[in-house]
Amino acid sequence: PLALVNHFLPEAYNLHLTLVATKPNFTGKLVAHFARNSLYVYDEPEPVVLQLHAHNLVITSAVAACDGLTDRAQVTYDKAAQIATLTLPSVFSALPAFNMTLDYIGKTNQIGTYQDPTHGVFKTNYLDSKTGRASNAIIATHTQPVFARTIFPCIDEVNYKQPITLTVTTDARFQVISNTGVRDTVVAADGLTKTVSFKRTPPIATTVFGLVAGDLEYSILPKLFTSVDARPSTLPVRVYTLVGELAAATYALSVAAAVLPKLVEMFQQPYPLDKLDFVALPFLSDGAMENWGCVTVQAQHLLTHDATHKAIRDIVAHELVHQWMGNMVSFDSWGDLWLNEAFATWLGTQVLGTDDTYNWLLRMHEMEALMDHDARPDARSIHQSRCVHSVHTTHDALDPHAYQRGIYALRMLANLMQRGVSDDCSVMMRGVSKFLAANRFKSVKLTDLWTALHPMCGDDVLALMHTATRVPGLPVVHVAVQEDKVVAEQHRFLGDYSAEELDLEDVPYYLPLNVRLHDGSVVNWALSDRKTVLDVRAEDIATFNTNRTGYYRVRYTRALCGPVTQAIACGMLSIADLIALASDCSTYIGWRFQTADDLWMFMSVVNAMAAPDHVLCWSALNIALSSVQELHKSLRQFGGSEVLAAFNRWVADFTDKMHAKINWNTAYDLSDSREVYTDELEARSALMLMGMKSEKYQAVAQGLYKNLVHGPDRSVPRQLLAATIGVTCHTASTTEYNHIVAMIKSAVDVAPHTNASVHEVQTAVLSCMGYAARDELVTATLDFVAAHIDATLIELALVGLQSGGSKAWHRVWDWFVSHYDEW
Ligand SMILES: [Zn+2]
Known part of the structure; x- marks a missing residue:
């Protein structure tokens, strides 16, 4: 419902704005056609009251006219509510409609820095690079969410749409652009100004009215x-x-x-x-x-x-x-802005897709961060975080969390409707297309969209969107085998907490399980309750949540380990499948509720990635290796020597296989700095550091090190600096070690050979010198720290020492106690 009281409502705006770049104000003339508001009933003639939003506008004249009847309206302002009230004599109340002409003055906001908010009509001056002219100007508008009312008196509400016919008089040299095409341009006799008339718009929300005039x-x-x-x-x-x-x-x-x-x-x-x-x-x-x-x-x-x-x-x-x-078609409440924005990003990602999942892969990191956020006990649902209160800026109206959740909810919906695996959304778009045709130029409610899609997919659309928008947090689906049957059971995933101990509700979500089978087919079972038994044999399952189209995590028991890792090893999983598996399995490593099954599953997944037929996915490998390194670190500190020795043997074997699987390059061409292969480089770096004791990786590091010292330019990626220096240090002689340490001072000479800064080279040397394994070099590193103890970041020099195992740590401790006895 409209917040304003109106006996008559404006049904079309004819707006003439005069914009002069050198003046702090603009002038406007609005002719609005008002027709009787059918919701307002009265028996006797009474004064006509019209309320329009107006802010920072001074109305200098308000005249109503119809069939020879002309009269001035009384104008009063409610500044706090940003409303101008126009009152006409009661004779107008008998009319079906009339025109109201308003002359007014508005304020042009001067913008000079990024801190100045661009609201209403705003102006910027600039110096152009072509002519060097400093008098260039741009006058533009920004109406979302509530600034149309600073441009012309109007009903400035998202659910009120009327056509606008705009005319602009401004500097003759300006380009003038608005929502529709130009109908007519007339240059004044003096040649200094021109008047541009635009075609009438269809019914338009004031929030997407736009005008730009300038050089x-x-x-x-x-x-x-x-x-x-x-x-x-x-x-x-x-x-x-x-x-x-x-x-x-x-x-x-x-x-x-x-x-x-x-x-x-x-x-x-x-x-x-x-x-x-x-x-x-x-x-x-x-x-x-x-x-x-x-x-x-x-x-x-x-x-x-x-x-x-x-x-x-x-x-x-x-x-x-x-x-x-x-x-x-617009949404009639600010509370639905999240959907408007999420839909634009969801379909934008779809339409840019060069293959099935390519653009979604680019969003995987974002999805991962969102999942971490939603694992927190205080995570809110879309419904809880959407805007329901007063809106002063777009920022108020759009909760970034609701927006991001919305993107993945829509993706899940499209895949549910498709009943398939790929990011094809044609079924959902057929529904959206009908919905748009039926609501052309109207404003709608969010639920109207779900209801329109509902017949295409049965009850699932409403059920899925209900839990996706109303239930907070993130589910985890446990996949287990009970009495020869595969059972999927869901719970809210709360990181290191359980719903029970936090006294939180563990409401089941509606989840499309999208299971890829070993015969290549995909079955989309819905999990709508706590638990479901699937009509499938465990050995036929390749992976759940195919292509990670569902917004949830999956946790497998050991019984599924064989079939899933076999699918990885024989190369039947997609890149998105692999990323999902690596990231889900990594989540449970070091987790408070980690079980032997989690560890077993994780290690099996990592092992399968080294299989000769497995097609490597760098992102998945990188995710998995981070957890392997964490695991290694905690075993070094808390594991017994036998466990650690076994793990070290596994590392040696694994890195050996990976060395054989990957092409090892020692000179890169980094001239195109925009190329994105961060995940690959980070994974290579992790492998080099893990394989430090192997001659094969030492040879890779030496090759890179040679290029770092001698060039060519931009041949060593910054992501490999630490591994290059660390692994080289590990086997370094005293002379080599001294040469590496001297690089802290001579970093400026080697920096051009990488795409790293001088500071990054220095930090890499500092944080890797501790990898030097020879006894006298451990002493040298400790002496170096003692001699530079006041230097910034000097503690980094101790980092590499942890690779030396407990023996090195004892040395650091002895050294620490003898140097810093006050502790
Ligand atoms: Zn947008």
């Missing part, structure tokens, strides 16, 4: 064809930039060209307006704003000289999705 250049796509039902249409798509920055717009434009036709096809709906513009602004508080047909983005999030740029790709796709879902 800008643009690039336009040659010709973009989009087609629904073989009805092709061409759409002008432009990117506007500051003068001189146009060359950096190419990438964003190419992403839009690739994504738009795909979205038209997925939505089965033409792009809803007659043109689409992106405008790169020097300042924008929310980073990017999906104004309908006039998307504004802070320049560094849109412009690049790179040939590819993931963050820009993501933003462009996200904002394009909004043009249909969020703008053409």
Whole structure:
């Protein structure tokens, strides 16, 4: 319901704004068509009361007119509520409709730093690189969530949508952009100003009204064809930039060209307006704003000289999705903003997919961090964290946790509806497409969407979205074998706590189990209660939660270990499967409730990765190796010597197999610093440090070390610095050791041979000198620390000593006691 009281409601806004870059104010003339509000009933004629949102606006004249009847309205303001009340004589109450003309003055906010909030109408000056002209100006608007009311008097609520017909008078040299295409431009006789009229918009939420006028250049796509039902249409798509920055717009434009036709096809709906513009602004508080047909983005999030740029790709796709879902059909409450945003990111990730799961793989780290967050006892559900109170900025309305959870809930829903494994969302999109067609230009409730999807998938949609939005936290599915049957049982996962001891409810979630079988098929059983018995033999199971499409963790008992590790070893799991397995199994290592089964399963998974037929997944290997290193560290401190010796034998065997499996390169080409293979390099580094005692890894380290000292330039990745120096130190003679330590002073000479900074080289040397194994070098390291005890980070030099086992630790302790007797 509307918060305002109105006998009549505005049904269309005709807005004329006059923007002068050198003035602190702008002027506006609004002609609004008001029609009787059917919800308001009265018997006798009475004064007509109209309430409009208005903030920092001074109305200088308010005149109502209909069929020769003209009268002034009385204007009063409620500043705190940001409302202007217009009162007309009772004669107007008998009319079905009338026009109201308001003249007013508004404030232009001057923006000079990133701290200045870009609200309402705001202005920036800039010096361009092309002409060196300092008088360039940009005037732009930012209406989300409640700033349209600082631009024109209106009903500024998310659920109230009316068409806007905009006219702008401004400097003749400015580019002027708004939601729709230009109908007409008239330059004044003096040539100094021009008046640009835009086409009438469809019903539009005030939050996605947008206007930019200023010294800008643009690039336009040659010709973009989009087609629904073989009805092709061409759409002008432009990117506007500051003068001189146009060359950096190419990438964003190419992403839009690739994504738009795909979205038209997925939505089965033409792009809803007659043109689409992106405008790169020097300042924008929310980073990017999906104004309908006039998307504004802070320049560094849109412009690049790179040939590819993931963050820009993501933003462009996200904002394009909004043009249909969020703008053409909008949500009628700020409480649903999480879904609007999550949907844009979910579908943006889908549409950018170059293969089934590629873009989701790039999000795996984000998903992992979210799962860690949701394992906390104080984790909230989407429903609990969504905004229900007053909204002053977009930041208030959008809870980042609800938004991220929403992305994975939608992904889980799409896969449930697909009844399949891949990240194909065609079934869900058929439902979304119908939903959009039925609600074109309207505002809807979140539940309307679930209800629309419901018939395509039975009860599952409502059940899944209910627990995904209402139940806090994260489930873990235990997979066990009982009496020859595979049993899946779920509980809330709370890290080192149990729901019982925290007195928290352990509500079952609705979970699609998505089980990959050894024959290659995938079966999507739903777990809707605490526990379910599956009609499958344990030996047929390859993995649960195929492609990690479900938002939950899986924990296997030892009975499943054989079939799962066999699937890893023979290469039948996807990369996403492997990441899920590695990360789930790692979670239970060092866990308070860790069992022998967890350890068994984890070690088996790691072993299977060394199998000759296993296709290596660096991300999964990296996750697993971190836990192996943690395990090794705790065994060194708490394990008995026999256990430690057995583990060391396993490490030697495992690293030996991995050495044979992996191509070991000693010179990299790091000229393209944007290339992402962090996981690979981190995994290689872990293997080198684990395999330090093996001549094979020593040879790898020596090769890298030679390049570090002598070049070529940018040939040693920063992620391998510590392993290179540590392993070289391990077998170093006194001369070599002294040479390595001297690198702390001469780091500036070797830094060009890596992509690391001088400081990173120094830190690597400092934290690796302790790996030197010879007795006299352990003494040398301890002496070095004593001599530089006041130096920053000097304690790092002790790090490597732990690799020497308990003997070295005793030496450190003796040394510590003799030097620092006051302790
Ligand atoms: Zn968005």
